[in-house]
Amino acid sequence: MPHRRVILLVESSSAYGRGCLLGAARYARLHGRWTFWHGARSMPDRKTVEHLSRWKGDGVISRIDDARVLKAVQQLNLPIVDTRCAIRTPGIPSITADPTEVVRMALDHLRSKGYGHIVYCGLPGVDFSDARQRAFCRLHDAPGGSVFRHETPKPRGQTGSGVDGGGLGADAALVRWLRKLPRPVGVIASHDQRGKQVLEACAAAGLRVPYDVGVVGVDNDEVVCELADPPLTSVSPHAEAVGYDAARLLDVMMSGGHVEEGEHLVAPQYIRLRTSTDTTVVQDENLTAAISYIDRHIGEGVNVAEVAEHTALSRSSLERRFREHLGCTPREFILQRRIDRIRRLLREPNLKISDIAHRCGFRTTSHMIALFRARTGQTPSQYRRGMT
Numbered sequence: 520m521p522h523r524r525v526i527l528l529v530e531s532s533s534a535y536g537r538g539c540l541l542g543a544a545r546y547a548r549l550h551g552r553w554t555f556w557h558g559a560r561s562m563p564d565r566k567t568v569e570h571l572s573r574w575k576g577d578g579v580i581s582r583i584d585d586a587r588v589l590k591a592v593q594q595l596n597l598p599i600v601d602t603r604c605a606i607r608t609p610g611i612p613s614i615t616a617d618p619t620e621v622v623r624m625a626l627d628h629l630r631s632k633g634y635g636h637i638v639y640c641g642l643p644g645v646d647f648s649d650a651r652q653r654a655f656c657r658l659h660d661a662p663g664g665s666v667f668r669h670e671t672p673k674p675r676g677q678t679g680s681g682v683d684g685g686g687l688g689a690d691a692a693l694v695r696w697l698r699k700l701p702r703p704v705g706v707i708a709s710h711d712q713r714g715k716q717v718l719e720a721c722a723a724a725g726l727r728v729p730y731d732v733g734v735v736g737v738d739n740d741e742v743v744c745e746l747a748d749p750p751l752t753s754v755s756p757h758a759e760a761v762g763y764d765a766a767r768l769l770d771v772m773m774s775g776g777h778v779e780e781g782e783h784l785v786a787p788q789y790i791r792l793r794t795s796t797d798t799t800v801v802q803d804e805n806l807t808a809a810i811s812y813i814d815r816h817i818g819e820g821v822n823v824a825e826v827a828e829h830t831a832l833s834r835s836s837l838e839r840r841f842r843e844h845l846g847c848t849p850r851e852f853i854l855q856r857r858i859d860r861i862r863r864l865l866r867e868p869n870l871k872i873s874d875i876a877h878r879c880g881f882r883t884t885s886h887m888i889a890l891f892r893a894r895t896g897q898t899p900s901q902y903r904r905g906m907t
Contacts, residue, residue, distance in 0.1 A: 526574070534742070601613040612768055622639075623654075625707045625754055636702075640709065693720040705733045705796070714734050715736070735751075752796040753790070798810060806841070876888075
């Protein structure tokens, strides 16, 4: 197998970029000896291009987001695979996460949670955001006014690759728009940073997440999603598969083979449920208040009597509404919420089983273990081992 020297112009500052890099590295380990030059930024300047020319590479994997990047990369006169799909260029195949399937996964998730209204919130003029918005318009049969086009000017000189739409404080226009939406409403954000901003705007608008507004991001960036308040549900676009396939295509090109031009699309991997959509949406305001109370106090051993008292409903009325809208009793709903919380906490490797029992409102660890096994067929320890 020939020794390949491959230039990676893919940012490592984002989860998506790091996934692409890991995928390329995985391909190289399995299919030959590759040496990588990695530039953390996806926009090489003239001096970088001159240096890379002297490095004598065999191929390039790059995130090409504007004409300057394209020109700089083309000057290397090497086979190129683009992992951005922002600019279609003859001779340069591109590969990216399939925007239609990404949006479809987010839509299906929000619909399954009961959100009757679903809207899209992106960054106009940014290629991946516009592609996902077009997919939303094709897939969603709501009126066109449900698509939110919020103008967030980018700083001068900033390209799409570095978009975070950031600023200090909640976006006032975004706050005003959220307040006008019918509720409950699901929001599909173009990416996780945008989703985090929507959550900040919800807080400023006095909207309850996930009861009034549910939010789904894209990229499943663990840092961004966990820093969001509440933590953000997100679609994992399978960036590692994008990087792996980009390396595969480049390998064919470096060997003199033919690769079909145009966009090569990779299906998303899964949706990671977090608090921003972790509820069951109902149209009954009293029932919504009951669910909200249960979720806030699930770690304190909440019981049905407390829920009825909080909602000012009689016990019988509460029982009836749960059965009508959710098909279960309040007690069954509380038990399932406790099981869901146990599952989430089991993902934290440093938490002991006894700590999890305490955080889920159980008086004894043995009680939690018995309930979890009865509901799932596994002990908490067995479930945890199965996640690794």
